[in-house]
Amino acid sequence: MDSATLVAVVSIATAGITTGFGCMGPALGEGRSVASAMTSLAQQPDAAPTITRTLFVGLAMIESTAIYTFVVSMILIFANPFWNHFLSQAGGK
Amino acid sequence: MIIPAVQITSDQQIFWQHGFVKLNETIVTTWGMMIAMTLGSMLITRKLATERTISRWQSALEMVVTGIEGQIKEVGLDDPEKYLAFLGTLFLFIGTCSVCIVFPGFKPPTGSLSTTAALALCVFIAVPLFGIREQGFAGYLKTYIKPTVIMLPFNIISELSRTLALAIRLFGNMMSGVMIVGILLSITPFIFPIVMTLLGLLTGSVQAYIFSILAAVYIAAATRGIKPKPAAQAKPETSPA
Numbered sequence: 001m002d003s004a005t006l007v008a009v010v011s012i013a014t015a016g017i018t019t020g021f022g023c024m025g026p027a028l029g030e031g032r033s034v035a036s037a038m039t040s041l042a043q044q045p046d047a048a049p050t051i052t053r054t055l056f057v058g059l060a061m062i063e064s065t066a067i068y069t070f071v072v073s074m075i076l077i078f079a080n081p082f083w084n085h086f087l088s089q090a091g092g093k
Numbered sequence: 094m095i096i097p098a099v100q101i102t103s104d105q106q107i108f109w110q111h112g113f114v115k116l117n118e119t120i121v122t123t124w125g126m127m128i129a130m131t132l133g134s135m136l137i138t139r140k141l142a143t144e145r146t147i148s149r150w151q152s153a154l155e156m157v158v159t160g161i162e163g164q165i166k167e168v169g170l171d172d173p174e175k176y177l178a179f180l181g182t183l184f185l186f187i188g189t190c191s192v193c194i195v196f197p198g199f200k201p202p203t204g205s206l207s208t209t210a211a212l213a214l215c216v217f218i219a220v221p222l223f224g225i226r227e228q229g230f231a232g233y234l235k236t237y238i239k240p241t242v243i244m245l246p247f248n249i250i251s252e253l254s255r256t257l258a259l260a261i262r263l264f265g266n267m268m269s270g271v272m273i274v275g276i277l278l279s280i281t282p283f284i285f286p287i288v289m290t291l292l293g294l295l296t297g298s299v300q301a302y303i304f305s306i307l308a309a310v311y312i313a314a315a316t317r318g319i320k321p322k323p324a325a326q327a328k329p330e331t332s333p334a
Contacts, residue, residue: 060303064258067265074272078101 004086011083015076022069029062102205102268123202126190168309169317176312179219183212184305187263191297194270194290201297204267206260213260216308217252224315236315259307266300
């Protein structure tokens with residue numbers, strides 16, 4: 001297996017695994033935060049606007065780690081510098 | 094089935110080039126948004142009225158401005174007038190760019206890492222500026238050794254990493270929205286892309302709010318010297334003065 005094929009295979013496999021693993025952690029964290037938000041809403045319904053706003057802010061912060069993994073996957077598939085290096089080499093030949 | 098090569102950002106669509114100066118889609122959309130928003134605000138605020146009957150546009154703008162002021166006050170900045178211009182601009186620019194994805198063919202300029210990096214750099218420069226203006230140079234530098242002196246390298250690293258996180262968070266959210274709709278248009282072009290555009294609207298607006306609230310929290314931390322909690326505690330509603 002020459003190096004170009006190896007780069008392609010590893011990039012594609014890593015891109016899939018990155019998004020797969022990268023979505024598990026944030027999903028668990030968001031589930032726990034929504035659960036505790038529900039509990040506090042049940043205990044104090046008149047603080048609902050504050051709780052909801054804080055919940056959304058916290059969810060966006062947790063989401064950002066999932067977004068990091070997504071960006072890495074996109075870079076591996078669409079803007080891969082190693083693959084572009086091989087493409088330019090093959091184009092130059 | 095072949096998925097066509099998807100452009101990951103709108104940086105690659107170049108309209109005009111001269112040497113190394115490139116006029117790409119990101120720049121065109123950014124300037125278009127700036128001109129549209131500035132012209133719109135100038136038109137609305139031409140004759141500001143203070144009597145009982147105010148035009149609808151003026152009261153809409155007033156709602157927006159007072160809303161942003163209230164949010165800044167809740168974060169812990171006691172004098173929101175000083176920061177309203179910067180934080181309001183951040184929120185309005187990112188929010189309007191996110192909402193305008195309903196127009197077909199519009200790619201939000203915040204879906205390009207250049208724009209989000211520029212916005213994050215603005216926050217990175219603004220936080221020390223506001224901190225030095227409030228507390229003086231020595232007072233601001235003292236915030237870096239705030240809990241103990243050992244925290245100095247960690248505070249510096251956290252300054253850099255949270256700027257990077259701001260840029261990547263906004264870029265990732267906007268770019269993923271655009272890309273999902275683009276890919277879905279080639280797979281199931283009927284109803285599903287509209288649903289995903291709705292989701293993109295929601296996440297875009299939330300991200301605009303997040304960006305400006307985080308900038309406000311960083312500025313509050315720099316001007317006060319202690320890290321306030323980002324969650325506002327439930328304050329009892331006071332009657333408006």
